[in-house]
Amino acid sequence: MATQSAEDGSAGTIQLLRQNIPPRYYVGFVAFLVLAALPLGLSTVKILTMTAALYFAMFVVSWDFVSGYTGQVSFGHTLFFGVGGYTAALLNLEFGLSPVLTVIAGVLLTTVAGLMVGFPALRLHGHYLALITLLPPLVLIRFFSLYRSTFGGETGLPNPDNLIEVQGDFAATALVNYYLGLVVFAAIFLIAFVITRSDHGITYTAIQENEDAVSSVGINPAKFKLFAFVMSAALAGFAGAMFVHTPIGSASPSQLLELTVMIEILIAAILGGVGTISGAAVGAVFIYLARDYIRGIDTVVPILDMPVTRMDTFLFYVLMLGMLFFLPGGLLPKLTVFGRKIHARVTGGSPKAVTDGGYQQPAFVRQIEAYRTRILEALAALLRRDSK
Amino acid sequence: MMSHTSTMAVMDAESSDGSQRNQPLLDVQNLTKKFGGLVAVNDLSFQVDEGEILGFIGPNGAGKSTTFNCLTGKHKPTEGTVTFRGEEVTSKPPHEMVNKGMARTFQHFAPLYDRSVLENVALAYTSGKVFSWSGLFSLSTITGTTYDAAAEICARVGLQDDLHRMPGELPHAGLIRLELGRALATDPKLMLVDEVFAGLASGEVEEISNLLLELHAEGMTLIVIDHNMSGLFELIDRAIVINFGEMIAKGTPEEIKNDPEVQKAYLGGEEL
Numbered sequence A: 001m002a003t004q005s006a007e008d009g010s011a012g013t014i015q016l017l018r019q020n021i022p023p024r025y026y027v028g029f030v031a032f033l034v035l036a037a038l039p040l041g042l043s044t045v046k047i048l049t050m051t052a053a054l055y056f057a058m059f060v061v062s063w064d065f066v067s068g069y070t071g072q073v074s075f076g077h078t079l080f081f082g083v084g085g086y087t088a089a090l091l092n093l094e095f096g097l098s099p100v101l102t103v104i105a106g107v108l109l110t111t112v113a114g115l116m117v118g119f120p121a122l123r124l125h126g127h128y129l130a131l132i133t134l135l136p137p138l139v140l141i142r143f144f145s146l147y148r149s150t151f152g153g154e155t156g157l158p159n160p161d162n163l164i165e166v167q168g169d170f171a172a173t174a175l176v177n178y179y180l181g182l183v184v185f186a187a188i189f190l191i192a193f194v195i196t197r198s199d200h201g202i203t204y205t206a207i208q209e210n211e212d213a214v215s216s217v218g219i220n221p222a223k224f225k226l227f228a229f230v231m232s233a234a235l236a237g238f239a240g241a242m243f244v245h246t247p248i249g250s251a252s253p254s255q256l257l258e259l260t261v262m263i264e265i266l267i268a269a270i271l272g273g274v275g276t277i278s279g280a281a282v283g284a285v286f287i288y289l290a291r292d293y294i295r296g297i298d299t300v301v302p303i304l305d306m307p308v309t310r311m312d313t314f315l316f317y318v319l320m321l322g323m324l325f326f327l328p329g330g331l332l333p334k335l336t337v338f339g340r341k342i343h344a345r346v347t348g349g350s351p352k353a354v355t356d357g358g359y360q361q362p363a364f365v366r367q368i369e370a371y372r373t374r375i376l377e378a379l380a381a382l383l384r385r386d387s388k
Numbered sequence B: 001m002m003s004h005t006s007t008m009a010v011m012d013a014e015s016s017d018g019s020q021r022n023q024p025l026l027d028v029q030n031l032t033k034k035f036g037g038l039v040a041v042n043d044l045s046f047q048v049d050e051g052e053i054l055g056f057i058g059p060n061g062a063g064k065s066t067t068f069n070c071l072t073g074k075h076k077p078t079e080g081t082v083t084f085r086g087e088e089v090t091s092k093p094p095h096e097m098v099n100k101g102m103a104r105t106f107q108h109f110a111p112l113y114d115r116s117v118l119e120n121v122a123l124a125y126t127s128g129k130v131f132s133w134s135g136l137f138s139l140s141t142i143t144g145t146t147y148d149a150a151a152e153i154c155a156r157v158g159l160q161d162d163l164h165r166m167p168g169e170l171p172h173a174g175l176i177r178l179e180l181g182r183a184l185a186t187d188p189k190l191m192l193v194d195e196v197f198a199g200l201a202s203g204e205v206e207e208i209s210n211l212l213l214e215l216h217a218e219g220m221t222l223i224v225i226d227h228n229m230s231g232l233f234e235l236i237d238r239a240i241v242i243n244f245g246e247m248i249a250k251g252t253p254e255e256i257k258n259d260p261e262v263q264k265a266y267l268g269g270e271e272l
């Protein structure tokens, strides 16, 4: 990665690297170690849950890569999980292709799907783009239920082979597939992270901010938007295809295609911090586990007199609504700013470092902030009128 | 982008080897732009020679910015041709025009509000290629070289003390400087400057004016839009005046000032 060092004519890059690794990178590294050590203390069921959480995180990261950065907000990313997952599962179930080949095929087909959506998406903006992208996965679900004998309809396809199978030992199979998931997660995360921290990332966010500014320095915004879209689709398809070959995942609408999957991805990304990649990953794991936790509470809600297990989805969405409202900028950017303040205080750093270092929320998040402000103002006005 | 300087040098060598000597740098023929029924630019023809500063004058709504938009590829002309450096470039997209050496400023500023002044200018120094190792995997945020070049440009346009401020914190004049800086960073041959004097105090007008003159002295060709001429007098070699999308006069500042058509266009309106 140190391609610039030759031009610098000094040992600069390595030194720069060493001086500039922000503390949060170490935090990320520790988090990864924790994920690696986690299975030691978990039951097989929990390991499976964590595996699913990791794949969910890959979905969210792939969404954030294009929507969080270039601002091409896609509400239909489930299309790509679906194409990747169903391709892999079908090729394995129908033709007995080995999972390695089915995953490759899944990625290729998703790349094509990415081009097919990405090209027309170049001409669309904002709400209209969001609406248009919303439809393809819904079309796919309908199509799958029309040809249910091939595609399994609403219930989806039976489980294809696992990528790695420890014969006769389910616990070991679950464990191995967890680590496989962790490796895939690390790969997807690193690809997304590194690219968004390079010139590409700088260009993506510039496109989100103002396309005129980008083309006025001689850069073609369309090429970058298309690349981001197709890359994101390929990552999503890769995750989807790998997912169906785990003990916990299968090619079914409820896991890959339904609108609720998309909604949870949006919630996870916004909560974690749109346009950060790392926030997407953290938000995703958090959301997935929160969801799982609420589902497992076996108490009865007092006033409503209903067991939590029956209203878990309701509670989940209410909780998310509250969190989105009060934390629209996302968890991670907040924590980063907070961490920097502490860091500056501990090291006696300059007061300049205490300000959020010029961090500016992506346009998408600013819009949500503006919404919240407007709603709060309207509420305040309403209350004032009432009190008169 | 980084590769500019080298390609530029090659092109310079080509254009100076005789055959294309007498060709204007920019040749606009019968340019027309309609928005539905509205004719914003009507059959406009003009040339700009290398090394000139051309004033492009007209009342508000005359079609000046629209002309720039047609030259730079932001809008497709309804009719007409644009030839730049001997090559027909009508309707080429904006980024291509920039890479051919035509840069512009926006009358309605187009900064990136999410990043500092320095980073705004530094965008011009990113790889710009989709498939390149440095584009995909460079550590742009921590390598110094691009930022040094960008900082130099910032100093050039008088933003040396604002490198780390956000565009939203800049005064009006600062945003104009940023527009100029971003254009300059592409190392252009021809710069289209849209209303950079509007809303400036007289001291600032002089500073920007001097900057443009400096660039001119270094060999840059400029077209400078303004809706009145007072600010341009010291600056320009000659000017064209348009009204309702049509050219009504051209010549030296003196000639234009005494032109009856021009006086009529501005009658009762703004000062010339």
Ligand SMILES: Nc1ncnc2c1ncn2[C@@H]1O[C@H](COP(=O)(O)OP(=O)(O)O)[C@@H](O)[C@H]1O
Pocket (backbone or CB within 6 Å): B035, B038, B040, B058, B059, B060, B061, B062, B063, B064, B065, B066, B067
């Ligand atoms: N994108 C557009 N769509 C429709 N009408 C436009 C557009 N851009 C400019 N116009 C119209 O074209 C005319 C010329 O505008 P403009 O070129 O901005 O004038 P100037 O820059 O000389 O003040 C105006 O009547 C303006 O309303």
Ligand SMILES: [Mg+2]
Pocket (backbone or CB within 6 Å): B064, B065, B066, B107, B195
């Ligand atoms: Mg104008």
